[in-house]
Amino acid sequence: MKIKGILAGTAMLVTAGVMLAALQRLFQPKYMSDVVEGNLIADYYNSGMNHQVLFVGDCEVYENFSPVTLWEEYGISSYIRGSAQQLIWQSYYLLEDTLRYEKPDVVIFNVLSMKYGEPQNEAYNRMSIEGMRWSKSKIDNIKASMTEEESFLSYVFPILRYHSRWSELTEEDFRYYFDVEPNFFGGYYMRADVKPAENVPTARPLTDYAFSENSWNYLEKMMQLCAENHIKLILIKAPSLYPFWYDQWDQQIEEFAEQYHLPYINFLDENMLEQTGIDFAEDTYDGGLHMNVYGAEKLSCWMGDYLVNRQGVRSHSDNQKLAEEWSEISERYYAELNRQLENLELYGNVRGEQEEE
Amino acid sequence: MLFTDSLFIFGLIALFILYFAIAKKYRWMLLLGASIAFYAYSGWSNLIYIAVTAASTYGITRKIEKMAESASAEVKAHKAEWSRDEKKAYKEREKKKRFRWLVLLLVLNFGILAVIKYGAFTMRNVNSVMGWFGREGNLPVPQFLLPMGISFYLFQTMGYAIDVYREKYSCEKNFAKLALFVSFFPQLIQGPISRYNELSEGLYAGNDFESKRVMLGVQRILWGYFKKVALADRILPAVTMLISDSEQYDGIYAFIGILYYTLQLYADFTGGIDITIGIGQVLGIPMAENFQRPFFSKGIVEYWRRWHITLNTWFKDYLFYPLSVCQPMLKLSKWSREKLGKTVGKYVPVYIATIAVWFLTGLWHGAAWNFIVWGLMNAVIILISEKLTPLYEKFHQKYKWSNTRPYEGFMAIRTTLMMGCLRMFDCYRDVPLTFKMFASMFYKGNFHILWDGSLMQLGLSAADYIVLLAGTVILFTASMFGRKGEVRERLYNKSPFVSCCLTVTLFLLVMIFGAYGIGYDSSQFIYNQF
Amino acid sequence: MSETLSTIIEILQDLHEDVDFETENKLIDNKILDSFDIVTLISELSNEFDVTIPADKIIPENFNSAQALANMIEELEDE
Numbered sequence: 003m004k005i006k007g008i009l010a011g012t013a014m015l016v017t018a019g020v021m022l023a024a025l026q027r028l029f030q031p032k033y034m035s036d037v038v039e040g041n042l043i044a045d046y047y048n049s050g051m052n053h054q055v056l057f058v059g060d061c062e063v064y065e066n067f068s069p070v071t072l073w074e075e076y077g078i079s080s081y082i083r084g085s086a087q088q089l090i091w092q093s094y095y096l097l098e099d100t101l102r103y104e105k106p107d108v109v110i111f112n113v114l115s116m117k118y119g120e121p122q123n124e125a126y127n128r129m130s131i132e133g134m135r136w137s138k139s140k141i142d143n144i145k146a147s148m149t150e151e152e153s154f155l156s157y158v159f160p161i162l163r164y165h166s167r168w169s170e171l172t173e174e175d176f177r178y179y180f181d182v183e184p185n186f187f188g189g190y191y192m193r194a195d196v197k198p199a200e201n202v203p204t205a206r207p208l209t210d211y212a213f214s215e216n217s218w219n220y221l222e223k224m225m226q227l228c229a230e231n232h233i234k235l236i237l238i239k240a241p242s243l244y245p246f247w248y249d250q251w252d253q254q255i256e257e258f259a260e261q262y263h264l265p266y267i268n269f270l271d272e273n274m275l276e277q278t279g280i281d282f283a284e285d286t287y288d289g290g291l292h293m294n295v296y297g298a299e300k301l302s303c304w305m306g307d308y309l310v311n312r313q314g315v316r317s318h319s320d321n322q323k324l325a326e327e328w329s330e331i332s333e334r335y336y337a338e339l340n341r342q343l344e345n346l347e348l349y350g351n352v353r354g355e356q357e358e359e
Numbered sequence: 360m361l362f363t364d365s366l367f368i369f370g371l372i373a374l375f376i377l378y379f380a381i382a383k384k385y386r387w388m389l390l391l392g393a394s395i396a397f398y399a400y401s402g403w404s405n406l407i408y409i410a411v412t413a414a415s416t417y418g419i420t421r422k423i424e425k426m427a428e429s430a431s432a433e434v435k436a437h438k439a440e441w442s443r444d445e446k447k448a449y450k451e452r453e454k455k456k457r458f459r460w461l462v463l464l465l466v467l468n469f470g471i472l473a474v475i476k477y478g479a480f481t482m483r484n485v486n487s488v489m490g491w492f493g494r495e496g497n498l499p500v501p502q503f504l505l506p507m508g509i510s511f512y513l514f515q516t517m518g519y520a521i522d523v524y525r526e527k528y529s530c531e532k533n534f535a536k537l538a539l540f541v542s543f544f545p546q547l548i549q550g551p552i553s554r555y556n557e558l559s560e561g562l563y564a565g566n567d568f569e570s571k572r573v574m575l576g577v578q579r580i581l582w583g584y585f586k587k588v589a590l591a592d593r594i595l596p597a598v599t600m601l602i603s604d605s606e607q608y609d610g611i612y613a614f615i616g617i618l619y620y621t622l623q624l625y626a627d628f629t630g631g632i633d634i635t636i637g638i639g640q641v642l643g644i645p646m647a648e649n650f651q652r653p654f655f656s657k658g659i660v661e662y663w664r665r666w667h668i669t670l671n672t673w674f675k676d677y678l679f680y681p682l683s684v685c686q687p688m689l690k691l692s693k694w695s696r697e698k699l700g701k702t703v704g705k706y707v708p709v710y711i712a713t714i715a716v717w718f719l720t721g722l723w724h725g726a727a728w729n730f731i732v733w734g735l736m737n738a739v740i741i742l743i744s745e746k747l748t749p750l751y752e753k754f755h756q757k758y759k760w761s762n763t764r765p766y767e768g769f770m771a772i773r774t775t776l777m778m779g780c781l782r783m784f785d786c787y788r789d790v791p792l793t794f795k796m797f798a799s800m801f802y803k804g805n806f807h808i809l810w811d812g813s814l815m816q817l818g819l820s821a822a823d824y825i826v827l828l829a830g831t832v833i834l835f836t837a838s839m840f841g842r843k844g845e846v847r848e849r850l851y852n853k854s855p856f857v858s859c860c861l862t863v864t865l866f867l868l869v870m871i872f873g874a875y876g877i878g879y880d881s882s883q884f885i886y887n888q889f
Numbered sequence: 890m891s892e893t894l895s896t897i898i899e900i901l902q903d904l905h906e907d908v909d910f911e912t913e914n915k916l917i918d919n920k921i922l923d924s925f926d927i928v929t930l931i932s933e934l935s936n937e938f939d940v941t942i943p944a945d946k947i948i949p950e951n952f953n954s955a956q957a958l959a960n961m962i963e964e965l966e967d968e
Binding site for chain 2 (some may be wrong): 013014018122153168169
């Protein structure tokens with residue numbers, strides 16, 4: 003009788019658990035037709051995990067650099083672990099996470115997120131963190147990122163966060179139930195449309211330009227982590243006109259880089275814009291916030307040249323295994339480019355929707 | 360701490376496992392430890408209040424009992440020599456002595472309550488009365504943080520002390536055990552107010568793990584959470600919106616507010632009680648029921664026998680009866696019979712006691728005139744309906760409607776609406792505003808809000824309305840099937856497998872349709888502030 | 890029938906004329922007497938018999954039937 007009771011109880015718990023897990027998967031956002039950026043972080047684990055160069059940072063990396071170009075032009079295998087509004091500690095913990103699988107020669111960090119010293123936005127946290135596999139890095143990341151309204155538990159059991167999506171479920175949630183099929187190219191999110199930068203809003207002066215202690219702290223940690231692993235750390239500021247990058251901020255990074263002998267490249271410099279050939283009338287898809295594929299390829303060409311000639315990164319184009327991996331990615335890359343161009347011609351937008359949104 | 364805190368839920372699961380894992384004789388100690396931890400979590404200073412209540416009650420009830428024992432020993436010893444009158448006089452004297460101790464205990468404890476809960480209210484009123492007489496009313500208004508559940512544990516403990524004085528049962532000799540009775544944590548949030556003789560046995564015994572009982576308990580807990588998080592918390596934003604902006608939301612909005620608040624309060628309060636009693640059931644501790652399908656009542660008197668039962672029986676046993684049968688009251692009754700005639704005079708004690716009880720019931724709910732007026736309105740309606748009862752009876756004898764289904768339905772709706780209207784005092788800022796809002800329902804005439812989409816602007820989406828509607832239907836159906844306990848028990852007896860399925864279903868319903876997490880503020884239980 | 894009992898039944902009949910108080914023995918359990926009736930009853934009884942009925946005597950066992958009430962009154966008179 004007693005054994006029967008225990009068995010029944012266990013069976014009940016298991017059933018409840020399984021059903022809950024099944025529902026949890028259903029309710030989790032699939033990020034397929036909308037905010038596709040949500041799949042960026044998890045997509046890394048499907049890659050070959052064999053990269054010489056790793057980008058970390060926010061949309062200023064995953065929309066501004068094209069690893070396919072880096073491979074095709076310079077034989078450099080690279081990956082972008084970028085996510086929307088990735089905060090500096092999230093970059094740090096993603097770097098930690100990546101180092102569990104591979105050791106790149108160079109890490110490139112985009113410094114825009116230095117401006118945020120505190121947790122910002124729950125939705126972006128979710129997109130930056132949930133895709134990570136469980137590790138101490140993920141736990142630390144969650145703890146560092148949570149806004150006041152969030153709870154750790156809801157990262158462990160996402161159903162606690164997404165249960166109310168029962169009323170918003172779409173066909174997509176069922177179609178991609180078992181597997182999402184994101185279309186990124188070494189962590190790059192492609193956009194082929196053009197929207198020239200006009201009327202860029204003028205920057206409001208700030209009362210305090212100093213980066214927070216927390217941000218500096220993580221930048222130093224990132225530097226240490228790279229040093230321990232014999233990785234070259236390169237700081238960059240991508241050529242996005244907005245959010246505005248203040249001279250006072252630039253100066254602080256300049257000083258930091260000089261003090262620790264880190265390379266720092268500000269692509270917004272007149273000189274750099276000339277070298278890269280970025281034209282804000284053609285190379286951006288949203289009026290200067292992000293590069294389109296043309297801008298990204300230009301930046302990648304410059305970056306490849308810089309990595310090979312100035313940082314001593316070797317070409318691996320003769321590596322058979324890598325070549326196979328990258329040819330598959332290239333194929334998808336050009337297919338996507340063609341699809342977007344066709345849609346632009348037929349419908350005037352890259353998504354191929356009948357009507358303009 | 361609230362029932363919906365994740366810490367509470369995990370703590371509870373840990374407690375259940377521990378309780379059945381340790382030796383039986385330590386189980387009640389575990390409960391005491393859990394209660395202290397629970398109370399300390401809500402603030403260390405709160406522990407002091409509850410400790411004072413437990414210690415003073417322990418000391419004085421022991422004293423009273425010893426005095427009673429030695430008095431009866433004394434009577435026995437002098438059985439032969441004392442005359443009947445001597446014995447009677449001695450007994451009276453001794454009882455009076457014991458009574459003084461009891462009064463000391465009551466004054467001390469209710470005094471604490473009076474100061475911390477009602478001190479500010481009293482002082483403000485004194486100040487404004489002084490203002491009327493042209494004096495600057497500037498007595499200090501004390502502000503205290505109200506210890507959690509004080510109105511519940513204090514009433515429960517004082518009831519125990521009065522029962523010991525009345526020699527209904529002998530007092531608890533073990534201080535730690537008494538402390539557990541005073542502080543038993545599931546009751547600290549929303550009650551019920553238990554009686555020692557009903558609670559103690561289950562509380563102190565190390566109860567066996569009985570799979571049926573545990574299963575039914577878990578079901579009751581989940582059912583409580585369903586009411587609380589899927590319904591009450593979901594509709595709460597709309598209720599708050601409706602009552603906080605009375606300028607905009609008057610007329611039919613006020614009526615909608617009554618309906619929403621009725622659902623919110625019912626789901627929140629009965630849900631909290633279901634969780635509490637369910638916890639007790641899992642642990643094998645039977646607790647008093649606090650609700651019996653109150654909205655099916657035929658009238659207000661019956662409603663108050665079925666809503667917040669333990670509070671009302673407390674007031675009946677420890678205030679209404681003693682007050683209405685005490686010597687001065689009987690004298691008053693005699694006097695009024697002579698002066699006012701037999702029929703009127705007979706009712707004087709009842710009327711005075713009723714009004715006093717409802718004044719205090721109002722005050723128990725909160726230190727504000729709103730609650731006092733609410734209590735007195737209840738008293739007025741009760742007295743009027745009591746007076747009208749013979750008329751009703753004649754009417755029904757003539758027309759024979761009273762036992763038909765439609766008429767019962769009509770009475771249930773009438774009771775629900777009447778109690779809803781009274782509850783408006785609960786919602787609005789002050790008494791005049793409440794009357795104004797009540798009146799606006801009849802002259803404003805803004806019926807168009809019912810169909811022009813205004814109801815979708817109250818912070819509730821179509822999905823929310825679907826859940827609320829379905830939930831209300833489920834509540835109604837569960838009530839129709841009789842008391843929930845019986846429904847669950849019947850189901851288990853019929854098929855333990857189906858019962859298991861019910862548990863899993865309830866669990867999933869709570870997880871999916873609960874209004875918790877980002878976007879929903881986990882609201883404080885309405886009743887734990889009293 | 891004792892004199893006490895018949896007096897009690899008379900008083901009860903005054904409260905509810907349609908109840909057979911000689912046989913009914915669940916006055917409280919069947920909710921025939923409510924708290925108003927009980928208080929009125931006590932005030933009548935103490936008037937009639939010159940006894941004090943303290944609040945702690947108000948328990949269902951003492952009020953469920955006319956006989957129980959009579960027993961309680963006799964007990965109180967004895968004390």
